[in-house]
Amino acid sequence: MTPLEILAAAINGDPAPRIPIFCNLLDQGARELNMHSQDYFARGECVAEAQLRMLKRFGHDNAWSLHYVGKEAELLGCQKILFADDGVPNVEDFVIKNWDDIAKFEVPTDITQHQAWQAIDDCLAILRAEIGQTHAICAYVTASTTLPALLMGMDKWMELFLTGPVDLRDELLRKCVDFFHQHINALRAAGANVLMYSTPFGSPYFVGNKIIEENVLPWMKLDLQPGGVADVVYYCGMAPFNGVIDLVFDQLGITSHYISPLADLAEAKRLINTRGLTCGVIDDIKMIHWTEAETKAEVKRIVEIGKQGGHFLFGNGVMPLAVPEVNIKAMITAAFEYGQLT
Template identity: 75%
Template sequence: MTPLEILTAAATGNPAPRIPVFCNMPDHGARELGMSAKQYFSKGEYIADGQLRLLRRYGYDNIWSLHYVGKEAELLGCSEILFADDGAPNVADFVIKNLDDIAKLDIPTDITLHPAWQSVADCLKILRSEVGGTHPICAYVTASTTLPAILMGMDKWMELFLLGPFDVRDELLRKCSDFCQQEIAALRALGANVLIYSTPFGSPYFVSRKQIEQTVMPWMRRDLLPGGNEDIVYYCGMATFNDVIDLVFDELHLKTHYISPLADLAEAKRLIGNRGLTCGVIDDIKMIHWSAEQTRAEVKRIIEIGKTGGHFLFGNGVMPIAVPEANIRTMVDAAFEYGRLP
């Protein structure tokens, strides 16, 4: 079976030789090609080449088209990205500097015509050509309720989200949701078949359950309304969200849940059951300091909890550059070994 078929089998509960094994290393391609981060992220061809080389090196199941989260801000007017060779690129210029800028924020009529989109399109076209028929191609989408954090900064967004003025907040959320709908459609059209829907504000770690129910859920429903949701992964960064799993099923009808390593995985698996796909996630921050033996033991622990009854995937967060290569290799190899199914 191809990795894409194995993922489909896990999601549907059909037989497969093993569980899917995801490894997310969007920042490692630069090192693979011997480039600076700024050069690497300048062209979609470089990113596709780097990700394809990593796929061949380690042999896991998925491949990434993600450049960096700030790419979405660039599409909305961000003029400066801060690049670092030992970490992920970040926004260095906020699009929204004061509340008056929200009224001025212009959502492109067609984001695919924006110059910043070209590298995304180039990357996905290559990935679709090379592995589109055999591998999950992952793309990243920031939810409308989280996108403002990279447009104006988390502190200002939290203040606006919680304290208002709420008409201004909702104007910004409407614009961000319009953008999110466009982005999802454009990524699908280019061949992305696993969309990581990043929604930290969908976790009770950030806001209360009441706020999730009353404010966040309606905007997430709007984000995801067009085009269906079979390819959408509910992802709250590394924040826990076991307390809202049933709500996500009921309100968003999302079946794939990327569980925080800080959460109780056994509880998450029980809550999700055969309704969807539970993704057990290793704490790859701790992998920076773990030995290979510790990494292997943690992979075994996670898979032993999750794979009984099927409907399970093993993965990591966003692998830090500082994680030793031996630990990455150990993680992937151990996941294949312990992830075998009868």
């Protein structure tokens, strides 16, 4: 079976030789090609080449088209990204500097015509041609209720979201929904077949269940209605969200859940059961300091909890650059060893 077939089997509860194994290696690509981060991310063909090289070396089941989260802000007018060769690129120039800017803020008519889209398109074209029929090609989409944090900063967005004028908040969110629809449609059309729906505001870790039900879920529904959710994974960063799993099933219909390492995996598996895919996620922050043996032991613990009854995937978060490569290899080797189903 191909990795893509193994993933489909896990989602549907069909027989397979092993569980799917995801390894998210995003910022390692520049180092893989011995390039400076800014130069690397400017060229989609380089991002694709690094993803394919690491896929071949480690043998996991997925590649990524994501360059960096701030790319969405660039598509919406951000003029400056802060690059570092030892860390994650981040937004340096906010598109919305004060509330008055919201009225002037406009979403491009076609984001695929924006210069910042070209590198993403180039990357996906290569990944689609090379592994589109065999592997998961992951893309990252930021929920409309989270996107404003990239446009104006988290502090200003939290102030507006929780205590600001409702009409102003909703005006910005409507524009973010418009962008979301364009973004997810463009990623699908370019070849992405797994969409990580990033929604930290969909976790009780950030806001209470009442706010999620009343102020977040309605916007999530608007995000997701046009294209459906068959290829969508619910992802709250590394924040736990067991408390809203049933709500997500009932209100959004998303059946694949990328569980935080801070959450109780056994409880998440019980809640999801055979209704969908439980993704057990290792704490790759701790992997920075773990030994190979400690890494393997944690993989074994996660997999043994999750694989009973099927419908399970093993994965990691965003794999910090400081994680030693021996631990990445140990993680994947252990996942293959303990993830056997036949």
